[in-house]
Amino acid sequence: MCFYEQFLYQCSDWKWGNFRQHCQAEYRTGETCGSKFVFQTFGLQEKCKLCLKIDAKERRKAKHIDDYNRWRREPRRYSASIEKALGDIKSLENEIGQLKAEKADRSRAFGARR
Incomplete structure (x- = not known):
């Protein structure tokens, strides 16, 4: 104590x-x-490490989505890039989901203190 x-x-x-x-x-x-x-x-007037990681991954995901939408206009020229962007988007969604679950588990385990 x-x-x-x-x-x-x-x-x-x-x-x-x-x-x-x-x-x-x-x-x-x-x-x-x-x-x-x-x-x-x-x-503290800042975000925790998990929130900073989530924000960074969401920015990367938004960039890949923008790239995908731009490349989709010319599918024959950018077919490999389109496939890679889709794979990156899916993996970033999984990583973001894991980080959010980790944050929720931490909140439940220790309780949000205010």
Whole structure:
């Protein structure tokens, strides 16, 4: 039951910060009991790492969709590029889905703290 800082991201995700105070259960100097409680919460005006990864993959997916739509006008000339773009779009959709599921699992496991 030792106390730590907590950082709350703009997207409601959070992370532990620095150690702040010992609890009564731990008497040894420099040791913690293992349980974590919030000492103070600080709001951050940025997104978490998972949200940044999701945003980057969504931008890449949008670029591939734009390329696909441009190349589709001349299918004989860009047939290989069209197939590659479709494969890239599908793989990016899978990766985005996995990242969103990981974020949802994290929220459920630890609970959104506000």
